[in-house]
Amino acid sequence: MADSVKCVTDALLRKNILHCAICKNLLLSTPVMLVENVGNLCSTCYNENFLESKCVQNTALEELVTTLSYPCRFRENGCNHWSCSADLLDHEENCKFRSKRCPMHAITLCTWEGFPVEFVGHFLNCHGEHVINFENSLFFLDITFDDEALIKLLVMKNIILLLKMQLSLGKNKLLYIVCNVKDDDNSNFDYSVKHKGNSDNYIKTRSRVVDSNYAYKNLEECDAVSVDLVSLRQTVKVTNRITNIFKIKTYDTPVHYIGERMLQYFECPVCKSFMKPPIFQCQSGHSICNTCKPRLEKCPTCRAAFGMTRNYSLEGLTAGVSYPCAYHDFGCMLSLSPIDISRHEAVCPYKPYNCPMPQCTMSGTQDVIINHLHDFHADYVLQDASNEARFSDAKHQGYTDTFRLSDTHHSLASYNHILDRRILIEFDHIFRLTCKRMNEYCMWAAEVIGVQSELKLNFVYEVSIIDLRRPEKRLIRTDYCLNEMPEDDLFKKCIMFPNSILSAYSHNGMVSFQFKIKKGIKV
Template sequence: MAEQTLTQFTDKILLEKTFSCAVCEKLLTLPIVLVEDVGNVCNNCCKERDLKGLQNVKLEMILKELKIPCKFQATGCKERIIFSSLKEHETNCKFHEKPCLLSHAGCEWKGVQSDFRSHFNECHSEHVITNSQSFFVIDVNINEETNVTKLLKGKQECIIIIKKDLEDLLHTICDVKNTECNYDCIIKHLGQSSNCVETKCKVSSFSNMHTTRINLSALQQMTEATNVVTLQIKMSTYNESTEFDEKVLQYFECPVCKMLMKPPIYQCKFGHSFCSNCRPKLEKCPNCRALFGTTRNYSLEGLTAGISYSCMYHHLGCEDTLLAHESDKHEAVCPFKPYPCPLDDCSFKGTHSNIGKHLDENHKDKVIAADFFKTTVEFRLEQMMDFYNFHQKFYIVFDENIFRLSFKRNSDYSFWAVEVLRKKEEDDVFIYEIGIIDMRKPDRRLIRCDVCFTDTNSEELFKKCILFPNNILASYACNGMFTYYCQIRKRQ
């Protein structure tokens, strides 16, 4: 009852503007100055207008005892805060209306934090990047007046703002869902060299943003960046179990390759352990110079059954943790596993998801974005010796799987082979079908099928592939040309 009476009293005197500045009419701030012929004036107005008076100590004492409604009451805040904490609360209040972070681009929306996500998703979808692994890549042109704003949707949802300011590149990153944040963001800056500049920053709240500065000159010098800097952004969460795993896993680190050891784990006679990849390469223990036998560290191997290993590509963004017997299968198809471009003269490297995009954008003349490819080639039996070293390669991309079709011919045979370069699912098996079409009678066809190759060298490839004798193909040729197709399907 007393609390209710105090609340009613507070509301009444606030309504009567007893605690309002006589000049600006806002809630008084300390110290309160009683100015003759003016009234009670806040500290800010006294300084701005150079007003003199007496400090109203008694009014200050009463004000300090009151719980004041947040000034964002009209937009949904129901908090009443003791006066001494009012300023801090209102600074961070989630009901504080703010303009859209793309207001510089012409957006006139203004609202509270809880409505911001839906507004951004609906009105600025081109600025939204989604990755369930909370790993994001953004290209920034540092020769322009940069102002990049993106909503990063992963396990968290964060806004990142990147600006160029004189000699610095500024990053501001904040969580748009949580008012209190307890995780970090790692940002790697890459240019044309293999070097990168890495910075770790705490993710701030939406209502209390802070900025990290990176010197542009140093960044360009370190990474050899010219126009574009690529930002790799990795969100991470912290919890006690993660800290425990990290402390335990340090004892499973191979001293040679620094990778985590999984069964089988070998040891020298003095107990120094090494992974199964490094052991065959060592004649003596690099720690104590003792000779190796075939001794296994079964105790350490037994402990691996209860250990969760981070994916070997965690530094590239993968957050999966797996048991030892599961990790090899995952790492074979991990979405963050880096792959080189399959074209011999291209140095590009990328993940499973962007290698297909790279092929489509940079090698259109060699890429077929479908599971069916049909073409017509020159064929004259009397000229086969001229084509002894004739060899064509095409790349087929469909359903996130990447294949290489190789067509070769010599004086006696024509060969077709299809290799699986990238699989979306490791267990998938693919069949390729080669069909020779008589274009004078399209229903007349010569068809053969076989299983797509994996990890086969070029010498073995054409020993096991589909082939047709050239003298048979001659009967399907029309005006010195013949048509073939290649179709790929998944084996059920």
């Protein structure tokens, strides 16, 4: 636009010729009514109060208004945008120089209002407890049904995003969006979310990071991702907590597998995992994976019945496809044939596992579980070895404890249920130590929590019974640490001492023991 035309427009604006006489806004909506002794009114301000007044539609001014281009009304804040009347309202609604209220207002009643460029600094200073710093494009977020809505600022290196999540229990929906917080950031990141409950199953959703305008809108007004809570409860056994595993995929993230476009045809419509043989199909021909089929009576796409019909054509194509590891969202880069990837996934070092404490449904990688143990089960964590001590057996002293040996005053029913669990973090691994005391025996067992590589270190645990009167007198037993297993199986393979022997090491009915983890040999 020529500078002379801008000057004419500015002159008309200064004289208020182009503004409504009542609301002072530009006369961008029609009809424009010229009312005697009042002036030109927009279509909003012209109402029944002026029906008895002398008025006429100002068609000449309407034509002039639609012909001109106008500056953004946030020009004083630094915006240099000019556009015609048809586009100006859209621009002003999303103008980065428009002051906006903090999105946390709906949750914490925050009264801050400012420009989007100032928002990140405000959030970090005033809402630091709602900031998630994460690496490797992956982070975990647990929500409960008591959390109706939450907002988190996601920070990863030079990427800053805003997550808005809301449970709509009335509509049985979990809604969320991830958006940019910078107006000048045009990056369109993809992301996926795995929603987990109390089972190994999960529901996976995918979407794109939306622009910064959605950070200031209500989720009900946005095209948010929607997850059906009924399906979520049935599929992943959700009770009161949902674990959401977010994976942000940037354009500089390498593609870890071949045939990415082809893989979309192997995506299960229910769990969103890639189907591997056997692949089943409904009577109408819609395919479903072998894991989801037993849980469904009808096809989720067309509601047709399932039989035992296999999709052999699709199964045949899998031989030419490289499948990403199921744990690629956690950082695994491998892609292999269907048979080889299944073998790898059984021992993948990125495979998440459950919290070792009973009744806890938290799951995650080793670092996530360690942080979780310190945050929520600190009373049961015995030791977190320092970096200096991790490679020296001499510095790994385990822990020492005492207990009262069984006597005639304990009933068999009550004493059989004395169970003591502790967590020991040693040699960069998590160990669950369990001691069970019975009327006739005392038993100790150690389990290695999590998945180790195929060429792994074996660990042994040592139980020393110490005579409190003569500490140099000890009864020592050693055995290999076990993989994680149910309690009934655990005590079939444990270290066991008869109480008749332990009594020889007791003092005033008290027995002292030392529990230690040692490195074994490579196999």
